[in-house]
Amino acid sequence: MEQRKAITIIFLSIMLLFVYYAINAAPLLTDEEYTYLGDLKWYKTYEQGKTVAEETGKPMFLYFWTIWCPYCEKMQTEVFPQPEINRLLRENFVLIAIDMDVNKEDAKRFGVQYPPHELFLTPEGEIITRIPGYVPADSLLSVLRQVLEGGSG
Amino acid sequence: MNPGNILLYLAFFTGLSSVVLLLYEQIRKKTVAQLKWLIRGFTALLFVDFSLLLYYFFVSDVTIEYVWSFTSKYYPIYYKILGALAGQEGTLLFWALLISIGALWLNEGKDSVSDFVRKAQILVMGLGTYFVAMTLLDSPFKTIYEVYPTIQRDFVPLDGAGLNPLLLDPWMATHPLTMFIGYAGVTVPFAGAMVYLLKSLRGDSKDLHMLWVSKASQWCRVAWLFLTIAIAFGGIWSYKVLGWGGFWAWDPIETASLIPWLMLTGAMHALAEHRRDMRNYGILAPVLVSLSFALVVYATLVTRSGVFESVHAFVAGGAGPYLVVLAFLALAAPLSLGLIKYLRNEGEQTRKSKYLLNKTNIFYLAVLSFIALTFISFFGVTYPAMIKMLTGNKYGVGSSFFNIWSYPFFIFIMLLAGLGLTFKTSRRDEAVREFMVFTGLTIVAAFIRPADGWNIVDYSAIISPQKPLLYTLIGSISALSFLPPSIYIVYAVLKKSGETWKIKEKKYSIGVLGIHLGIVFIILGAVSSSLFTSELSGVLDLEDSATIVPATPAKLHQMAGAWGVHVGEGMSSFGVRLVDYREIPDIKEDQLLGMGVSEVIQNLDSTKEARQVMVYGVVGDVKTFQNVTVFSLTDGDKTLPVLSSFPVDSGDLLVVSGYPHSFNGDMQNRFILAETVVDASDALIKLTKSAFIEVYRGNNLIGRGVTKLEEYKDSDVRRVMIDRGVFRDVYVIFSGIEGDRLSLTIKLVPLMNILWFGVILFVGGIVMIIVSRRNVRGYRA
Numbered sequence: 045m046e047q048r049k050a051i052t053i054i055f056l057s058i059m060l061l062f063v064y065y066a067i068n069a070a071p072l073l074t075d076e077e078y079t080y081l082g083d084l085k086w087y088k089t090y091e092q093g094k095t096v097a098e099e100t101g102k103p104m105f106l107y108f109w110t111i112w113c114p115y116c117e118k119m120q121t122e123v124f125p126q127p128e129i130n131r132l133l134r135e136n137f138v139l140i141a142i143d144m145d146v147n148k149e150d151a152k153r154f155g156v157q158y159p160p161h162e163l164f165l166t167p168e169g170e171i172i173t174r175i176p177g178y179v180p181a182d183s184l185l186s187v188l189r190q191v192l193e194g195g196s197g
Numbered sequence: 198m199n200p201g202n203i204l205l206y207l208a209f210f211t212g213l214s215s216v217v218l219l220l221y222e223q224i225r226k227k228t229v230a231q232l233k234w235l236i237r238g239f240t241a242l243l244f245v246d247f248s249l250l251l252y253y254f255f256v257s258d259v260t261i262e263y264v265w266s267f268t269s270k271y272y273p274i275y276y277k278i279l280g281a282l283a284g285q286e287g288t289l290l291f292w293a294l295l296i297s298i299g300a301l302w303l304n305e306g307k308d309s310v311s312d313f314v315r316k317a318q319i320l321v322m323g324l325g326t327y328f329v330a331m332t333l334l335d336s337p338f339k340t341i342y343e344v345y346p347t348i349q350r351d352f353v354p355l356d357g358a359g360l361n362p363l364l365l366d367p368w369m370a371t372h373p374l375t376m377f378i379g380y381a382g383v384t385v386p387f388a389g390a391m392v393y394l395l396k397s398l399r400g401d402s403k404d405l406h407m408l409w410v411s412k413a414s415q416w417c418r419v420a421w422l423f424l425t426i427a428i429a430f431g432g433i434w435s436y437k438v439l440g441w442g443g444f445w446a447w448d449p450i451e452t453a454s455l456i457p458w459l460m461l462t463g464a465m466h467a468l469a470e471h472r473r474d475m476r477n478y479g480i481l482a483p484v485l486v487s488l489s490f491a492l493v494v495y496a497t498l499v500t501r502s503g504v505f506e507s508v509h510a511f512v513a514g515g516a517g518p519y520l521v522v523l524a525f526l527a528l529a530a531p532l533s534l535g536l537i538k539y540l541r542n543e544g545e546q547t548r549k550s551k552y553l554l555n556k557t558n559i560f561y562l563a564v565l566s567f568i569a570l571t572f573i574s575f576f577g578v579t580y581p582a583m584i585k586m587l588t589g590n591k592y593g594v595g596s597s598f599f600n601i602w603s604y605p606f607f608i609f610i611m612l613l614a615g616l617g618l619t620f621k622t623s624r625r626d627e628a629v630r631e632f633m634v635f636t637g638l639t640i641v642a643a644f645i646r647p648a649d650g651w652n653i654v655d656y657s658a659i660i661s662p663q664k665p666l667l668y669t670l671i672g673s674i675s676a677l678s679f680l681p682p683s684i685y686i687v688y689a690v691l692k693k694s695g696e697t698w699k700i701k702e703k704k705y706s707i708g709v710l711g712i713h714l715g716i717v718f719i720i721l722g723a724v725s726s727s728l729f730t731s732e733l734s735g736v737l738d739l740e741d742s743a744t745i746v747p748a749t750p751a752k753l754h755q756m757a758g759a760w761g762v763h764v765g766e767g768m769s770s771f772g773v774r775l776v777d778y779r780e781i782p783d784i785k786e787d788q789l790l791g792m793g794v795s796e797v798i799q800n801l802d803s804t805k806e807a808r809q810v811m812v813y814g815v816v817g818d819v820k821t822f823q824n825v826t827v828f829s830l831t832d833g834d835k836t837l838p839v840l841s842s843f844p845v846d847s848g849d850l851l852v853v854s855g856y857p858h859s860f861n862g863d864m865q866n867r868f869i870l871a872e873t874v875v876d877a878s879d880a881l882i883k884l885t886k887s888a889f890i891e892v893y894r895g896n897n898l899i900g901r902g903v904t905k906l907e908e909y910k911d912s913d914v915r916r917v918m919i920d921r922g923v924f925r926d927v928y929v930i931f932s933g934i935e936g937d938r939l940s941l942t943i944k945l946v947p948l949m950n951i952l953w954f955g956v957i958l959f960v961g962g963i964v965m966i967i968v969s970r971r972n973v974r975g976y977r978a
Contacts, residue, residue, distance in 0.1 A: 051558065
């Protein structure tokens with residue numbers, strides 16, 4: 045009986061520590077204003093992003109995601125944080141991450157069926173190019189460069 | 198009112214009056230004879246009611262809103278029936294029916310009027326009635342005219358809305374069926390456990406103990422069997438259909454189905470010890486069995502409520518508060534009863550042992566580890582959903598969270614399994630020594646990484662601002678650490694099977710050993726397929742079926758060599774060949790005028806007359822010259838060129854009428870000069886782009902098959918090619934098509950079939966245990 049009590053107490057303490065640790069370690073993905081994915085700060089709706097794009101004249105990068113999609117997780121942990129991609133996105137684009145579970149209108153507006161899905165738009169809102177599905181880092185990098193060169197030239 | 202609803206009301210009142218009469222019996226301490234027939238009536242009514250729902254699906258009666266939502270007239274019969282379990286309303290009715298079958302089982306037993314069974318019956322009938330009431334609140338028998346009052350009474354829709362095409366798969370069709378049988382199977386054990394807890398507060402007796410154990414055991418086993426099958430089918434579906442190449446993604450709803458399974462597994466271990474000696478786990482076993490039921494309700498809530506975001510969101514309905522109440526009650530009641538019993542110190546009167554490692558404690562550690570696994574999954578699903586509901590903010594709890602926390606507990610359980618199987622009180626020292634050796638080996642193995650990529654979760658590769666130390670540490674554990682516990686279990690199973698068994702226990706022991714051996718295969722398959730999968734990509738020319746095109750390795754695992762895939766110098770020597778490519782339209786032909794392309798070509802060949810033809814088909818290549826459009830019309834088998842002055846798009850379904858012409862009178866160069874072109878895309882169910890692929894390593898063919906992209910009106914579905922093998926599966930995804938170039942993703946998944954074999958051992962093992970009928974016979978009061 046005493047042994048079992050000790051085991052139980054140890055077990056309960058481990059579980060408590062687990063809860064404490066897990067709560068603190070879970071990364072914040074969205075708050076009221078922004079979405080935080082792959083080391084970047086994103087607007088949550090097309091409207092928000094469009095206003096900023098019009099002001100700054102930067103092209104928009106729309107990223108459609110959901111929390112349950114494994115390839116989105118891969119994009120967010122392996123592709124976006126790549127230093128070069130991260131820098132290009134951060135400096136030259138208006139970033140908009142559309143959570144397809146919440147923001148269904150924007151998904152519909154651009155005819156996006158599945159996450160992940162990437163879309164480049166001019167500051168005026170015209171589609172430059174779209175990539176359905178997951179893109180590996182090298183491919184995304186070359187697309188990013190193309191879009192930027194096309195814009196300046 | 199629809200007869201289905203009338204039957205439902207009748208079932209509700211029958212159920213309610215049964216409960217009232219059962220309570221009356223308890224108060225008056227006498228038996229009401231009519232109850233036997235009321236309960237039979239309850240089951241019969243629900244049976245007829247559910248059959249009626251199946252019938253509506255069978256005949257595709259789309260004036261019933263629920264049928265309309267989940268069917269299409271073009272489905273094969275199997276998928277039509279599946280529709281009945283595709284939404285919340287039908288599921289609840291099915292669940293009510295299954296509970297009523299449990300009630301009937303109690304009702305028809307020899308001891309049906311004993312006090313224990315009667316009390317359990319109150320709970321079972323109460324739950325059955327509760328589910329009928331929930332079904333009534335949102336009935337599957339509502340007509341479209343009731344749901345949409347603006348619809349004209351005589352309007353009948355042409356067809357149902359149809360299921361998400363991803364669900365149209367035999368594994369998925371069977372998944373909800375088996376899942377809900379498993380869920381409902383926990384109802385009777387729950388009732389038994391609750392009555393046992395209540396009654397034992399007034400003193401435990403051997404009779405009472407035997408009664409609840411005999412009622413609970415077999416139902417738990419059957420429930421476990423069905424839950425295992427359901428989870429496995431879901432895994433097979435996700436591997437085969439979703440095209441993620443994985444059998445498990447820790448999707449909230451996937452995980453929700455695992456939560457009760459884990460708890461039930463723990464409960465059954467407690468129950469096994471409790472059966473052996475009633476003084477063991479007198480509280481723990483019934484509480485865990487009851488909690489399994491609470492978690493089953495919780496899992497249903499997660500699946501059907503729509504609060505939890507997941508792939509399953511496409512079947513969400515608004516079940517909500519009633520399930521919350523039920524889950525809460527089923528959680529709170531056993532916990533408080535257990536606590537009361539514990540405080541009165543009536544339950545755990547275990548024999549004292551001076552050794553820490555005795556059989557009871559080993560089981561206790563295993564059960565606690567199962568509880569821990571359950572809790573990790575529960576937390577991972579619940580916490581983000583709760584925060585989202587409370588604050589609207591989202592926190593990420595991804596698959597790495599589940600993997601990192603679950604892995605150590607899982608390895609610990611495997612070690613305990615080895616110990617538990619080999620443990621004998623008379624040879625304690627030997628067993629403990631072996632346990633220490635294997636535990637030591639496991640710890641050593643955890644530090645040995647033969648190459649990169651052996652970490653269970655490569656946290657160093659995750660570029661994230663937040664890198665919790667503990668996650669990085671646990672994540673860096675080498676996957677090699679699963680080997681010593683696996684060998685331990687194999688050793689234990691061999692040792693155990695070398696012993697002579699009593700004839701009576703033979704089936705039971707084979708079953709137990711089979712299941713534990715199953716774990717080894719499952720973890721071997723799971724670890725190797727998730728860590729050592731290689732990925733390649735290839736781009737093919739649609740016109741070229743002669744060349745083997747080199748495939749570019751995106752991620753080649755070093756271990757690939759061991760799975761029969763050559764690596765190293767030959768890395769670039771992978772190749773793919775497109776043997777055949779077709780676009781096959783699936784057309785509702787009765788809605789179209791004219792003939793199909795093949796038929797027209799056949800007619801033209803036989804008559805050779807230039808009569809006007811009307812032909813339907815899907816547009817393939819399109820070429821435009823000034824005002825003239827030249828395109829090919831196809832039915833997937835044959836193609837007919839068409840010359841038209843109207844612009845068309847590739848992929849359209851058209852009805853073309855015009856005259857046949859030919860260049861130079863050569864029939865090989867025949868074409869249709871279109872006079873009218875009508876877009877009939879509404880009649881196109883789907884367009885299947887189908888590629889026959891061969892995958893090579895050097896000059897050796899390592900896999901072949903068909904990979905498809907099905908284009909539906911509003912979505913695309915990829916049907917992956919899987920060429921299975923003992924050591925690896927060749928898995929080809931149709932990634933996309935642009936112009937005349939087809940791109941593919943090729944995965945080489947090692948040891949996937951070993952995992953499925955482990956599942957077969959699970960299923961076979963529990964079936965052996967069920968047919969052994971251990972602790973079922975001779976326990977009748």
